[in-house]
Amino acid sequence: MSLIIDVLTGGVRGGTSILYAALGETVSQRSGVINLGTEGGMLGGALTAYIIAAETGNPWLGVLGGGIVGAALALVHALLVLWRGANQFASGLMVLFLALGLTSLFGASYVGRTITPFTTWAIPVLSDIPVLGPVLFDQDPLVYLSYLAVPAAWFVLFRTRAGLLLRTAGERSDALTVHGADVRVVRTWAVGAGGFLAGVGGAHLSIAYTNTWFENMVAGRGFIAVALVILAAWGPVKVMAGAYLFGAALALGPALQARGIPVNQFLLHVIPFVLTLVVLAALGRRSSNAAPAELQRVFENGAPAT
Amino acid sequence: MTTLLDPTPSLVEPGERPDRRAAALRATGRWAAAIGGALVIFSALLLLRGANPLEALGDMWVSTFLRGRxxxxxxxxxxxxxxxxxAVLVPARAGLTNVGGEGQLMLGAIAAGGTALALDQQLPGPLVLVLALVAGGVAGAAWAGVAAILRLRFQVDEAVSTLLLNFIALDLLLFLIYQPWRESAAGQPTTRELADAAKMPVITGTVINVGIIVALAATVVVILVLGRTRWGFRLSVVGGNAEAARRAGMNVAGLVISALIVGGLLAGLAGAIQFTGIEYKLRAGFGLQIGYLGFLASWLARHRPLPVLLASFVLAALAIAGDSLQLDAQLPAASVNILTALILAAVLGWTTVKARRA
Structure with missing residues (x-):
């Protein structure tokens, strides 16, 4: 029983950084832009948050700074892809290398620095609920914030005018043009907002979850986020479930080892990737039909139609 | 609605038809501006970090190009x-996006490593080396084959599946070196080192290993196959318009599978060379990012084989320059990725004039 609680708690804790990034990627992909630079946005966010938390002692400022740097990196992607016609996959990887370089250059002196991280804060009453209490309500503030961010993202995407414009940019950009809106401006906002969330995800990783900084610490979580969005069929709530699944797979290995059960953690780590492929294969056409139409064009020729 | 960014004006006025020499001059100028701009921004960042950019770049130049080895x-x-x-270029000819070079390379290295380490005590070295290269190529091809099957049987886009397969390959590598193939439980999680006799030989009188000859030969073969064979021609027809190819009676499925498998074979070979010629043991961080660098090199070269050689040379030189940055200027080696990324950004966004905006 305690194993299950440990794994689920770890799933929520470890999945939250992926959740923020995948939520941001949902916003971006819904507008028709895929951003492999999410991995880089998370790195930039993680280091910026760490530096600010170390220098000011205020982790909230760190989250804000991390989000801004994540947005800035995503806007580099938007500039190249939307305004200069670059290939989306190539530009995304370029942003990753940019972030790898920048965080390596400016992060070296912060390796081993101590910071004031976020601490877990049990919500009175709710945290006493059996199982669900410790799993969901004995977490750090950024986890609680993500409980609000998911419905907020859903609401903005599906119930507001801005969300309608954004989704139209992803489904039928010509309709948007007829409507008089500039597709590229809408997409630029979407990609920037997505990058902000990726930066917040990185911040959670460095100043709430691991409380440390080291080079390339994101270790593929940003790529997971990109794949997760496709698995979750571009829906914020499914993204949340998927992020926790990945988080739980990461938490299972250490939890078993802590109980003296020898298990190679990489066998467990690989499960969500295999599962994602299996689910995508099982959905087949249905999965690609759920994709925003303009995004399918990206997969076909790498550049969005504007 | 407010405009967030003004579209950057293109360097050549629309309607203007410059003659060939002027166009070439302009292209050279744009490339020079791209690299110059990247260097200026990189210098500014080094300055911001408190390092002397002139000194760092000077040292980088000297130890990257002027030092003996x-x-x-x-x-x-x-x-x-x-x-x-x-490995990116061949599938791209058929309109496919292979983001999986990283994983195919990893599988190639695993197969080459497994083969070579199992046999290097019993068989003669050169034979082990050849078997390792073959095993690497086959494993890379098989790994890409998974993506091909997923695309054709289950309609999973290859850009997504190859990306996911990268992480599965990485986990497989880590699994192997943390347990079954680990040299000793006490030391670092690595395999043992390949026996000297089975290592990739160097070109007599130099420290250049034969890997570069394999790569150059592969480039020539790719040029000939894409340019001179029916298969190469059909790939570009499929890449241009799959529907037209289907109507012309071409086996589109077969072409898609074979393009991806050939891509995987090349990436697997890259992994085998990385193992037998450079790293000699499988470890965490083996061959890291070479697959993604290859993706970028292919894009830098706009998927043309000869320019790929130049692009790969530049990216390799930058990787070596990173080591110099670490040794001479005491800056982290990975900082050089900034320079790599800035040059790429300039090339991706500013070296071709595109007629955008319908």
Whole structure:
């Protein structure tokens, strides 16, 4: 029983950084832009948050700074892809290398620095609920914030005018043009907002979850986020479930080892990737039909139609 | 609605038809501006970090290009990058996006490593080396084959599946080196080192290993196959318009499978060369990012085989320059990725004039 609680708690804790990034990627992909630079946005966010938390002692400022740097990196992607016609996959990887370089250059002196991280804060009453209490309500503030961010993202995407414009940019950009809106401006906002969330995800990783900084610490979580969005069929709530699944797979290995059960953690780590492929294969056409139409064009020729 | 960014004006006025020499001059100018701009921004960042950019860049130049062994090192690093770039280029001819070079390279290294380490005590070295290269190519091809099957049987887009397969390959590598293939439980999680006799030989009188010759030969073969064979021609028809190819009676499914498998074979070969020629043991961080660098090299070269050689050389030189940054200027080696990224950004966004905006 305690194993299950440990794994689920770890799933929520470890999945939250992926959740923020995948939520941001949902916003971006819904507008028709895929951003492999999410991995880089998370790195930039993680280091910026760490530096600010170390220098000011205020982790909230760190989250804000991390989000801004994540947005800035995503806007580099938007500039190249939307305004200069670059290939989306190539530009995304370029942003990753940019972030790898920048965080390596400016992060070296912060390796081993101590910071004031976020601490877990049990919500009175709710945290006493059996199982669900410790799993969901004995977490750090950024986890609680993500409980609000998911419905907020859903609401903005599906119930507001801005969300309608954004989704139209992803489904039928010509309709948007007829409507008089500039597709590229809408997409630029979407990609920037997505990058902000990726930066917040990185911040959670460095100043709430691991409380440390080291080079390339994101270790593929940003790529997971990109794949997760496709698995979750571009829906914020499914993204949340998927992020926790990945988080739980990461938490299972250490939890078993802590109980003296020898298990190679990489066998467990690989499960969500295999599962994602299996689910995508099982959905087949249905999965690609759920994709925003303009995004399918990206997969076909790498550049969005504007 | 407010405009967030003004579209950057293109460098050539629309309607203007410059003659060929002027166009070439402009292209050279744009490339020079791209690299110059990247260097200026990089210098500004170094300054911000409190380092002396002139000194750092000067040292970088000297130890990357003027030191005795450095050209050899660049060529050694260039070999797997070139192959990883060709692994992107061949599928791209058929309109496919292979983001999986990283994983195919990893599988190639695992197969080459498994084969070589199992046999290097019993068989003669050169035979082990050849078997390792073959095993690497086959494993890379098989790994890409998974993506091909997923695309054709289950309609999973290859850009997504190859990306996911990268992480599965990485987990497989880590699984192997943390347990079954680990040299000793006490030491670092690595395999043992390949026996000297089975290592990739160097070109007589130099420290350049034979990997670069394999890469150059592969480039020539790719040029000939794409340009001179029916298969190469059909790939570009499928890449241009799959529907037209189908109507012309071409076996589109077969072409898609074969393009991806050939790509995987090249990436697997890159992994085998990285193992037998450069790293000699499987470890965490083996061949890291070579697959992605290859992807970028292919894009830098706009998916043309000869320019791929130049692009791979530049990326390899930058990788070596990173080591110099670490040794001479005491800056982290990975900082050089900034320079790589800035040059790429300039090339991706500012070296071709596009008629955008319908």
């Amino acid at each position: 450095s050209l050899a090192e660049i060529l050694n690093v260039m070999a797997p990058i070139t192959l990883a770039a060709l």
